[in-house]
Amino acid sequence: MNVIGTRGDGWWRDRHAAMVQLVDSLERWVALTGYDVTVVFEQPPRPPISSTVIAVAHAPKGGPDSADHEIVRLLRADADPGSIRVVTSDVWLGDRAITVGASVEPALAFRRLIEPPA
Secondary structure, three states, X not given: OOOHHHOOOOHHHOHHHHHXXXXXXXXXXXXXXXXXXXXXXXXXXOXXXXXXXXXXXXXXXXXXXXXHHHHHHHHHHOOOHHHOEEEOOOHXXXXXXXXXXXXXXXXXXXXXXXXXXX
């Protein structure tokens, strides 16, 4: 939700539509760049969001910071966390990602990269 929340475009009125839009933007970006991308939501989207281009994941149990904890778990489980870039503006998550060996990119800068202004 860090990336979604970077713009005051009313995303909070329809969180699901905002998540679908993010997945769509990531799919288009991956088609251009070839990067492997995993998006982690706080809870399973309802209705589900799937993709054949990116991994759509969620925390096993919803709650405050649940996606952050799941991201840290995924980083720790990865054989090469240094090859992973975590996109977040959350200081706690950024610090944990760096501690595990990942790099961090601010959410707003990344959103501008995947969704250039019209």
